[in-house]
Amino acid sequence: MHFTLRQLQIFLAAADHENITRAAQSLAMSQSAASSALKELEQQFDIQLFDRVGKRLQLNELGRLMRPRAEALLARAAELEAALARHADAGPIKVGATMSIGNYLAVGIMAGYMARYPDAKVELAVANTESIVAKVANFELDLGLIEGEFQHPELEVIPWRDDELVVFSAPSHPLAQQPALADTDLLAVKWILREHGSGTRQTFDRAMHDLLPNMHLLLELQHTEAIKRAVEAGLGVGCISRITLEVAFARRTLVPLNVPGRDLRRRFYFILHKQKYRSAGIDHWLRLCREMTPADKLIDDPRCAR
Known part of the structure; x- marks a missing residue:
């Protein structure tokens, strides 16, 4: 293999922060080490993943194509690492929810999830539909719970209740x-x-x-x-x-x-990025959401039972 998972972490951190110094800080490493690793990744394949404007790094077309694949590979690696280290089947998960769902439903679901999987960390972000959609599309959240009808070419929208x-x-x-x-x-x-x-x-x-x-x-x-x-x-x-x-x-x-x-x-929906790896944690969250929904409100969708 001609690349390392660490190089992919640095690539994704640079994509998130658009600056190699801030990317290095987020990974607790030196700027020079992060810069060298990113440069080596590009040189190994004779490619360029970013357009460099001063100190700013902006993903180019190839970088945008590689980003979801790198996200999926690292998510699989993280799940394997969690299973080996903690023998747990659900790892950390980042969930976004719109206001009504976040304040009146998601907290209870989160409590149930953490009770069932005590080693799994959950982060919950609450904002309006537009904001949650943008964060899921940008891989800042693993999945979203939204209350608006929203179409996005990169997102899978699954009816919930x-x-x-x-x-x-x-x-x-x-x-x-x-x-x-x-x-x-x-x-x-x-x-x-x-x-x-x-x-x-x-x-x-x-x-x-x-x-x-x-x-x-x-x-x-x-x-x-x-x-x-x-x-x-x-x-x-x-x-x-x-x-x-x-x-x-x-x-x-x-x-x-x-x-x-x-x-x-209206309906509530789950949203996931089409190119994001669907981890065990995501599947467990979707299943728990459905378990905690009254039968007369639940919308049956086979995509939740993968």
Whole structure:
């Protein structure tokens, strides 16, 4: 073999940091050693993996082609190393989740995963759909749990479970006493919504597309809890996932509003990079997600049972 796993680690670190000094620091080695190893890798095959602009390293076309293959090879090596060293079948995993999923579902799944595989480290990143998609596409996360309909040529999108948004208000709001809301009601109220780029906002905009240009959007917030607090304070009406509102509805601090004729149903999805090696840890996470989902919400997909 004419290359080493260490050379591939340095190549990927340089791709991530776009700077050989920062790449060396991330691997706890000297800049000169990292630079020499990267240079040797290129010279061995008479190739160039980066365009060098000053101190910046930018992946060229060949480098971008090699990156997912190097990621997959190192992931396989890491899994083998973990199995040999700890006799564990699940290694470290980096999971991304959108706001509703991350704050109301993923933490419980993470706790179950770590209880089942105590030697496996889990990192959880919570952001909106747009951000999680970008991180999975860039190999910064092993997989993502998203609530938006998203197509990406490099990502595999697997349906996970059903969900729905709910229009809601404070109990004291005038609309809380109405059995159903008409379009005129939807146009008259002030709305407190998630920001553009979120899966929740995507579903809301689709459901209200014909009214959207004339709706009064008072606030656009990144956090579900902030929306709930603003609606509780009487600032307006909101629309977020039912799973985020169950406790508030039970306590009657917030109440659901009936909006007939508006389809607020949606799905949650798993996303994985098509060229990323699917480790045992990823398979175990997908399986646990499905085990912890109510049967009436679960979407059967054979790709989760690989």
